[in-house]
């Protein structure tokens with residue numbers, strides 16, 4: 089039993105929905121630094137779940153454990169029902185193809201056109217689509233979905249910051265992931281471009297029915313995009329609930345996120 093003060097008056101009934109991610113009692117320390125002290129998280133099918141935590145609170149460590157890049161000290165992680173600790177490398181790689189990443193540094197390859205940037209993951213994951221796939225059709229469709237069909241033959245240097253982020257999202261979507269992990273999707277963007285990216289994330293989630301885990305410091309992004317939120321404080325899931333529920337909390341540590 090951890091000492092978290094869950095705020096769980098969730099209006100949406102989650103029990104009947106499929107669990108895409110299920111993290112239980114995750115613990116990870118580096119020497120004397122206890123980063124995760126019993127962190128729990130559930131991501132349901134089709135949901136947008138936002139995680140907020142101060143810088144250095146362990147969000148990246150949690151994501152690394154989640155995708156099998158870091159070994160937790162203890163705890164249990166299930167991705168679409170599969171306990172990742174029991175998977176061999178091939179099974180883990182296969183499971184990772186179901187997860188799309190949009191990280192802060194999801195840079196495009198500068199020496200490749202937009203088209204080539206999008207074809208790249210398709211070539212790497214050919215087995216998922218079969219050998220007869222029409223890559224040009226998939227690339228065109230993915231770009232269309234982020235409103236950038238006209239950029240297909242441009243080089244990344246010819247795109248604005250917001251356009252690059254949208255192309256990176258198209259590159260993630262082209263593999264049809266069931267889960268998308270977003271790490272600070274709006275960082276470094278001006279408010280208007282941030283808003284466009286947030287709108288796009290919402291639209292994509294509806295259109296593709298993906299389940300999304302979104303790490304952000306951006307309160308506006310959290311308000312617009314989240315159905316539920318988890319606050320990571322002191323290495324635990326300190327508070328959970330909708331944006332409105334958490335924003336109305338009188339708890340000092342929760343309030344600090346909404347100032």
Ligand SMILES: Nc1ncnc2c1ncn2[C@@H]1O[C@H](COP(=O)(O)OP(=O)(O)OP(=O)(O)O)[C@@H](O)[C@H]1O
Nearest residue numbers: 118119121123141142143144145146147148149150
């Ligand atoms: N490989 C590692 N070895 C030692 N300490 C580490 C390692 N990885 C992370 N840490 C420590 O774990 C803590 C959490 O780091 P983490 O990168 O997960 O924070 P974060 O919440 O993602 O921060 P930010 O919002 O700034 O990206 C930090 O104190 C960091 O120094």
